[in-house]
Amino acid sequence: MSTNPTTHFSYTPAVQSIIPLIYVAWSDRVLSPTEVTALQRQAAELSFLSPGDKLQLLKWSNPLSPPTPELFKYWEIMLRQEASHLPLAKRTSLVDLGLSMAKTAALKRQQESDINWEADEVRQELEVLEEALQQISWNTYRVLFPSATQQKIAEQQKTAFKVEELIQLLGGEYIEIKQKAKKLLQDPVFAYQILPEKEAYRQQVMAWTKLLAAQGLGALSYPIEYGGQDDIGAYAAFFDTMGHHDISLAIKFGVQFGLFGGSVLGLGTKKHYDKYLTKIGTLELAGCFAMTETGHGSNVRGLETTAEYDHDSQTIVIHSPTEAAGKEYIGNALHGEMASVFAQLIVDGENHGVHAILVPMRDKAGQLLPGIRVQDCGYKLGLNGVDNGRIWFDNVSVPRENLLNRFGDINEEGKYTSPIENPSRRFFTMLGTLVGGRVCVPRAGLSAAKSAITIAIRYALGRRQFAPAITEPETLLLDYPSHQRRLMPLLAKTYALHFGLEYLSNRFTKHEGDDLREIETLAAGLKSYATWFTTASIQECREACGGKGYLAENRFAALKADTEIFTTFEGDNTVLMQLVAKGVLTSFKKEFHEEGTWAVLRYITDRLGTAITELNPIAIRNTDRQHLLSSDFQLSAFSYREKSLLYSLSQRMRRMIKGGQSSYDAAMACQTHMIALAEAFVERLVIEQFVQVVEEQAGKSIFEPLQQLCQLYALHTIEQHKGWYLEKEYISSGKSKAIRRLVDELCGTLRGQADALVDAFDIPDALLAAPIIR
């Protein structure tokens, strides 16, 4: 950029000097009598104007012919240009601006001139005129110099609560580890890099992972004797925070310490811990979690890799019988030294189902061991810093001890033994130890969504486009109702999910006794609901930032692409939601076998029948504000939806089974119904948690904004399902409209707190790192 702004040819330096004053005089599109007098008389007498200048001035001071919008726009451009070269302090004086413009013009014209623009007399003459034209309005100033700093101050003045209180609440029990994580990840060594070539990117991510391991963070969840802190909650909180950084790092970290290490910890026994766990936690031993195959992903029981025990050699032979039995999408496949391989365990001609076996893959030099073939999965939609690959085994023998034998073992005599008799129950128990991934992944995803929403909202509080009139500042994006409708419900849902996932994490880390099955249902549901939200919300935020959102530097590209697979991995969402529905059905009776389906269904229909058919005719039509905003109404509406879907599902399935269909076919026919029930279950759970958190804040400054967020989440969700509620005649047409109006209103109300509400996410600038909000 040239430091000498251009001169505009058409005006003499003298005319340039009074442009700021003329602009301001006209800024309300009216030239008042005082202004006319000032311009036509006083200005016309300025000693430094030529006759030509005076003619120009006269033309511009005729109240009957205001400057065209185009001319006015041109003056505005000139003023802004000049102002951008002035020190900030000088911009408050129109006279300074005018003098500066005159000087620049004189310099550029390089003409001889009698006027000394530095002279005091000239300044005084202009100041007299400025005085006569009255003060410049604040609005005019905002047109000329919309200032991000001033906007930030204005937003902060709107904040009606203590942001620090909200930071503490969101930080929760593990706020310290989160702060530690943020501090670490802000270190320059973790600065984002765009590394398009996957090899370089993977090396970077591996190096970062080692740095985290060196801080002891990989082992957080492992027992103390293996270098850990025995604190799965801290691990989850750390993983959560990594969602604000490069997600490839989070996933690499999760594969190594959570999945690979987790399989050793959860499925192995002391001999494995002693041998491997410390090395895994320090990343001395990099490993894979080799479960999914090309042919079988969701259907884990259908895996085709075999692990056949040979008692003569006391070895287990791992084999991929077909190409499609190759392990697929395996993280660490290119860097890993060892893999936890899930395979059908065959002992003495009998198959005992899927078990995990530790299989060495590479020697210390990184060379693949005999019988192992690895293929790079190549470039992916995202997460290109993670080395996903395919792995095939050709009769690879490993010692018997490599079987992770917590739930199934081969004894000295070569016989299979297990503490769990039933193979199906054994299978689900093994998978259950891996529920941690479904707790952690949605949290990292939500962190990414928080980053995206923070960027989008801050951008919308700085970016202006289209003015109501030529003399008014352009409108802030976040002042557009459509923009509020885009972003505010996302913000509310982010808060809702934050508390929902906190609840899940607490249930998971503190679980005791036999509630694991219930936690699995919670995890499956919240994982799906939250990760779908992550994808949808980042997309909306990208669009809300327009072209700027499309540039890699502004982070949406990575946030979106890297979290996009969260809806698929750690369990495909559509499949998980069906598990949730089964879990909801099951929770009515502890024992739910295929045989018992019908009994369970009858039990549910009997129990819910009256509860959901008795609707209150007054409540249906109640459009009272207090009523709609009350958590009573909201909780009832969410709960009604869940119960009603459960009731109708069980009725439908019962009818089908009675009619002779198998329970498989009945479930198949009711698949979309099951998914709807699962969603209703998760939403009821989330609103319950949110309402409870709000109630606990009574008396604090954050009570009101949190309550409003909770109301917005609740009413917006009801609005999204209004078709269902109206169909069920749970709400009247008028009530539905009233809800829409309240959602609009809450979006507007919360817009005033938007700046503070994203500040409360407490994401360091170095992690947001988007130039559009600098």
Add this chain to the structure above:
Amino acid sequence: MSTNPTTHFSYTPAVQSIIPLIYVAWSDRVLSPTEVTALQRQAAELSFLSPGDKLQLLKWSNPLSPPTPELFKYWEIMLRQEASHLPLAKRTSLVDLGLSMAKTAALKRQQESDINWEADEVRQELEVLEEALQQISWNTYRVLFPSATQQKIAEQQKTAFKVEELIQLLGGEYIEIKQKAKKLLQDPVFAYQILPEKEAYRQQVMAWTKLLAAQGLGALSYPIEYGGQDDIGAYAAFFDTMGHHDISLAIKFGVQFGLFGGSVLGLGTKKHYDKYLTKIGTLELAGCFAMTETGHGSNVRGLETTAEYDHDSQTIVIHSPTEAAGKEYIGNALHGEMASVFAQLIVDGENHGVHAILVPMRDKAGQLLPGIRVQDCGYKLGLNGVDNGRIWFDNVSVPRENLLNRFGDINEEGKYTSPIENPSRRFFTMLGTLVGGRVCVPRAGLSAAKSAITIAIRYALGRRQFAPAITEPETLLLDYPSHQRRLMPLLAKTYALHFGLEYLSNRFTKHEGDDLREIETLAAGLKSYATWFTTASIQECREACGGKGYLAENRFAALKADTEIFTTFEGDNTVLMQLVAKGVLTSFKKEFHEEGTWAVLRYITDRLGTAITELNPIAIRNTDRQHLLSSDFQLSAFSYREKSLLYSLSQRMRRMIKGGQSSYDAAMACQTHMIALAEAFVERLVIEQFVQVVEEQAGKSIFEPLQQLCQLYALHTIEQHKGWYLEKEYISSGKSKAIRRLVDELCGTLRGQADALVDAFDIPDALLAAPIIR
């Protein structure tokens, strides 16, 4: 992969030889008396079984203790493994399979054995047993060898129409140019490449663009005397087809020939054509379309770049007054020699608003000319093969002739002249010449969506996961109702949009007289509606393909990322939808100025008042199948929604304006309402076109599937708006439920035609290029 399959230790070669027969005997989970006899008597007498083998066999032929599902799974794995090494023809014989297993086992065990597995006697003994066990069922075969080819044949047998007829219909008037495009793009030189580094990728795209230009394709829409064919329709059809290929190429092509060339053609005059148009069409002269600035994108009238005329030198000086006035996201910025720069044209101190001026940027050696600064926009979410950059001008002088002077000129005397007096009208007329982009972009986007849907549906017709029972084949993804619900409505909407965009293209290419304003409204609406669909549908298709969808090789990554910006560029969708709403309001009265708002609103309310308040109480509750499937009901429902939203919008705005608000404030307050109206307008338009196309096919084989697609689009759209319809009491609760059931049913019906319906998109395999559907 080893070519020697593993031996399973536990069974002798002799036992291996009868595993296929035992597997089939048990495949229905029942061992019939005949089978028991065959196994326990005949098999036990096989000469080559040892006493140990016989014991094993006895254990497996007890009808009271069937093999566990795990054991059965193991046998299945063994059979599949062996079969994968057999030639296809041999797989039909269980005896061959058994012999092959025995041979492999013998080889592996390397034990001395008396049995010669090649001997005729051995084969005969097994054949007798096979005979005794009856024929293998077709189902069992499908479990063992699910064949993509057989699936394809099965799907083709379901096809109830002539695919070629549909290909012709979709190809339309310009089918030849589309076929030419497909032929060209299948040439190996256009084979997809993953080029992660943007520089290499941009070079590749530039080279491709040159190849297309050399075929005369860049100039398609230019006059014949400049190497073109004067055929904008052919250009649009070619661009449409490019949507199946690398979208970076389409955009690079569009920037050069459509935007840059289009600005010269649309805004320039003969002197510019003579000098530049041929060179542009051959890509001898690469250029930019420099409209958007960092500070102003949607608000083009607010651009800040100045173009000031200096009569002394007869030059126009182009200048970027501030950093934010730099041109932003400009395609070809790194390769371009010249730019069409949009700037405020200042003549003699007067600003005449935004005009385009041709500004040379680089010399033939590629060096930037003085005063021009270019910055690379860097990596983007997608389209990394396009060189987007920022451009600033520091007092760059160009000759007066470089003004593209069709709608505004500077004469010899240095005075500004224009055939259009009103600056606002002039501005919109200039922008209007660029509507072509809004016609082409959604078509390329829809082509990308067609590719994604084709891949997702073909994958869903090959991929199986989860079996109803261990002895049944796993279920095809597309046989899951939830999967049908995911993909079938997308397929229907793709067809709907195809015909909608064809209509728009026809209106655009054949337009005459003063219908350009109406076409702009159509283009703005369909562009927004179609590009939002593109983003949403590719996302859904990616998820529907699970982890495989995430791999770059399967194309979703590029299809999604590259089209994602379509919702923003060529006009931000949210902004465009408001233009549409204004257009819909305006269409009621030709003259719609700010002053006239109130009159228009009153006119609309008066005219629509009775039309939308008179609802037929019988129709509201009519759940009759014929009624719901009729285009009469569907058209009425769509039209009612549009009219009703228009009515309520005009009422609301009227009330506000009456209450003293400005029409700006009223429009602002009604923003989301306006967007809803715009959507209803587009949907009504689309269904009308679709219904008409269907009616025109009466008597043809494609009539029925097209009608079903149209019904699905219509009912699914009504279902999506059911909240609105129920709120308005346009449909009863029962009718809403009946619609949902019909949508389910149509998804199921069309699933049978899915394979053929995507075949009709006629996308060459080389352009789909996804390994998952190979």
